[in-house]
Amino acid sequence: SDDSQSEFKLAASDWSYEWTSQDTSMSLGVKYTAYTTGGNSGFNAVGNRYYTFSIYDKDSGDQSSMMVQETANSPITFYRSGQEEVSGTFDPADNVSDDRIFVENNINTIQLTFSATPSSGEKVYVRYTTDGWSSSSFVQANHVSGNLWSADIPAQSRNTTIEYYALSTTVTTPDHDDADLLTIRYNDEGVGNNATYTILDLGHSWHLPDAVAGSSGDTMRDGGNLDGGINFDGTETQAKIYSGNTFQNFDDAADQSAYYLHWRVQGESWQVVTGEWNNTTVNDKYWLATINLSGVSSGSVVQYYLELQYTDASNTFIYAHDSTNTYISGFEDRAQAKPFQFNYGQPLGPGDAIPEPGTLSILLFAAATAGALRQRRR
Structure with missing residues (x-):
């Protein structure tokens, strides 16, 4: 009573x-x-x-x-059961569209397993900081299924380290100054440490096969006898593959130091070709690597992805995703799973991607709505 x-x-x-x-x-x-x-x-x-x-x-x-x-009931306990990246680094997942607009998409979904259903009014938040706890923000966990709940840490700028933990409270609007006072229970992985991850600082780079590679006059894939050079009839001896990178006058400009082109005939082992600087056009530098096609049989599918290294940014891999977009990533396995490709003897069209059945329209929608558009660069 x-x-x-x-x-x-x-x-x-x-x-x-x-x-x-x-x-x-x-x-x-x-x-x-x-x-x-x-x-x-x-x-x-x-x-x-x-x-x-x-x-x-x-x-x-x-x-x-x-x-x-x-x-109403004994306060629940909870532990972190997953996040999108578990290696301590997080891919910006920048989508590079055919007009070189970049879309930030690095929302981190934190998964939490609850010991029981929370009492009415009992809430769990993920509290995170990007400045060493001088300030912090809260995102409330929402029910997924069973005892699984999740909270989304919003997209953050490149080269940002995010530290976070989960807490429970009955306070509807938790605030930074009194976060400890309002906490009923919290989770810090059981070792006294908060979880952390860092947004990779990737280079502002791209490879769009039918775009012009700066002052070279070539398309970014060139050397073919079909479709202005981007497609091949099976008689050519080489394929020219350009990378593009913004090196000055933008916040994410970076100094490229190397270019490695990874390529193979589909189903065979990857080979590596070292690229070289080719030209500088306004704020962009273009590097060139060449695939030797002399030993490739007509009708083969040639696949490739680009690796760019920097003096002041993380290694950046460029790969295909669909018919109008390419992606950059800090994880090579993503590039290997979605390489650019062309048919040496029969054109595939400008997209060159390897779509997963039933997922292409979803990927396009996610890329188009994922975050704030960056300034268009030409």
């Missing part, structure tokens, strides 16, 4: 030092000053419910802050 006279004080090892709100009608989930002297604290306790008392750790005799929270 209700007990409107549930009075209390908080003490350390004994009652020589104690703290009280001096208010016997405290509201639940509200911060109160914890005085070192005065009358009792109190609130209306309800039978068979659970109460969590929190106070900032202060020296004996120093004023503090306190809070009482109520849950």
Whole structure:
């Protein structure tokens, strides 16, 4: 039953030092000053419910802050059961469209496994920071299925390190300054450390087969006898593959130091060709690598992806994704799974991608809506 006279004080090892709100009608989930002297604290306790008392750790005799929270059941526990990247780094997943517009898409979905269904009003948030906890933000976990819940940390700028953990509370709008006070339970992987990941600082680079490679006058894939050079009839001896990179006057400009072209006949082992600088056009540098086709049988499918290295950015892999877009990534396995390709003897068309059945339209929609568009660069 209700007990409107549930009075209390908080003490350390004994009652020589104690703290009280001096208010016997405290509201639940509200911060109160914890005085070192005065009358009792109190609130209306309800039978068979659970109460969590929190106070900032202060020296004996120093004023503090306190809070009482109520849950219908024992507060749940939870642990992190997954995130999109588990290697400590996170791919920006930049989509490079045919007009060289970039789309940021590095939302990180944090998965949490709950011990039970939360009580009414009991909420779990992922709290994260990008500045070493000088400030922080909260995203609420939403139910997925069973005991699985998830929260999305929004897309962040490149070269940003994000630190985060999960906490539970009954406070509807948690704030940075009182995050510890309002916490009922928290998860830090059980080792006293928060989880972290870093957004890779990839180069602003691209390979669009039918785009012009700067002042070279070639298309970015050239040497073919069909379709302006981008497709091949099976008699050519080489394929010219250009990379493009913005090196100045933009926030994500980077100094490219090397270019490696990975290529193969479909089903065979990958080979590597070292590229060289070819031309500089305004803010962009173009490098060139050449595939020797003299040993390739007519009718073969030739696949390739590009690897760019930098003095001031992470290794960047460029690969195909669909008929109008290419992607950059810090993970080579993604590039190997979606290489550019052309038929040496019968053109495939400008897209060159290897679509997964039933997924192409979804990928296009996600790329188009994933985040803020960057400035168009020509």
